[in-house]
Amino acid sequence: MLRKWLCQADVTVRLHPIDPILIKSGYATLDGPDMVPVSTLRDGKKTYFFPGSSLKGVLRSHFERIARTLRPGSVCLPYYDPKREDKFEIPVPEEQESYGCGFRKPSDGRKDSSATAYHESCAACRLFGSLRFAGRFSIGDAYPLPGQEPKAGQRNGVGIDRFTGGTVHGVLFDLMVVEGGVFETAIRVINFELWQLAAVNFLLHDLRDEIIALGSGRSRGLGRVKGEVERYVLSYIRPQTHVVGLTELATEQEQQHYRLHQWQPPQPISLTNGQTRGLRHEYDLTTNWMDSLRPLDASVEAFLQWHLPLGAPNR
Numbered sequence: 376m377l378r379k380w381l382c383q384a385d386v387t388v389r390l391h392p393i394d395p396i397l398i399k400s401g402y403a404t405l406d407g408p409d410m411v412p413v414s415t416l417r418d419g420k421k422t423y424f425f426p427g428s429s430l431k432g433v434l435r436s437h438f439e440r441i442a443r444t445l446r447p448g449s450v451c452l453p454y455y456d457p458k459r460e461d462k463f464e465i466p467v468p469e470e471q472e473s474y475g476c477g478f479r480k481p482s483d484g485r486k487d488s489s490a491t492a493y494h495e496s497c498a499a500c501r502l503f504g505s506l507r508f509a510g511r512f513s514i515g516d517a518y519p520l521p522g523q524e525p526k527a528g529q530r531n532g533v534g535i536d537r538f539t540g541g542t543v544h545g546v547l548f549d550l551m552v553v554e555g556g557v558f559e560t561a562i563r564v565i566n567f568e569l570w571q572l573a574a575v576n577f578l579l580h581d582l583r584d585e586i587i588a589l590g591s592g593r594s595r596g597l598g599r600v601k602g603e604v605e606r607y608v609l610s611y612i613r614p615q616t617h618v619v620g621l622t623e624l625a626t627e628q629e630q631q632h633y634r635l636h637q638w639q640p641p642q643p644i645s646l647t648n649g650q651t652r653g654l655r656h657e658y659d660l661t662t663n664w665m666d667s668l669r670p671l672d673a674s675v676e677a678f679l680q681w682h683l684p685l686g687a688p689n690r
């Protein structure tokens with residue numbers, strides 16, 4: 376994407392597990408991307424952490440759900456390859472063309488470039504990436520804060536029967552959970568469009584409201600976490616008086632090649648107290664991002680309504 380750096384959002388999030396997080400179940404899960412905390416040795420002690428790749432998977436699938444709710448068929452099924460012999464039929468009529476953006480080829484004579492891949496990618500792939508394109512959103516591993524490590528334990532017997540339905544007694548001893556602790560991770564979105572910033576804010580709101588769960592067994596009521604924003608900073612290459620995104624900072628040609636979304640909030644959102652850090656101009660929104668950026672919320676649905684159809688299948 377765009378071989379230059381124009382803007383960036385950095386958000387530090389603390390994750391507080393509310394329920395035990397199931398880390399080893401011994402049976403297949405239908406919960407979608409699995410979130411498996413991994414253990415490592417730190418200062419000679421065994422510590423559990425949540426890998427960034429797994430957190431990204433959970434946040435992506437949550438965003439996909441939001442996008443499908445706002446507009447059916449607006450995001451792809453990332454692993455659905457139309458060329459595969461054993462392909463399954465997509466059951467939802469609105470999603471018949473929703474094969475993975477990574478399996479599309481350039482349409483309308485566009486050349487095969489990262490601009491075209493971005494142009495033709497669905498909302499989820501534009502933000503989180505696909506086989507064709509790396510995506511804008513990244514999230515680091517979530518490590519426990521010093522002195523706030525979780526406890527690891529084994530679950531068995533009665534406590535487990537509640538959600539296994541008592542049919543898988545053989546695996547009860549395999550159930551491992553981590554409980555408690557406070558984890559910290561960093562989200563970064565480089566060259567964000569305004570709707571992408573709004574989409575990340577939706578995820579932050581849902582983390583705060585304990586709607587997003589981690590680990591296996593999420594559908595059985597395990598793994599709720601509360602996510603709290605510790606720091607929220609927007610950075611730009613040039614000083615800004617108002618919140619802008621990639622579209623406003625790109626050239627007209629880039630806007631066309633990447634098919635950037637043209638959208639303005641009803642009122643401009645002021646930026647104040649900028650700090651210069653080398654080449655960057657930073658604006659700290661930690662205390663007021665929730666209220667000040669709320670006018671961006673409508674941009675997500677506006678983008679989803681505008682941004683179809685996607686590229687052609689690579690058959």
Ligand SMILES: [Zn+2]
Pocket residue numbers: 450451452453475476477496497498499500501505
């Ligand atoms: Zn996609």
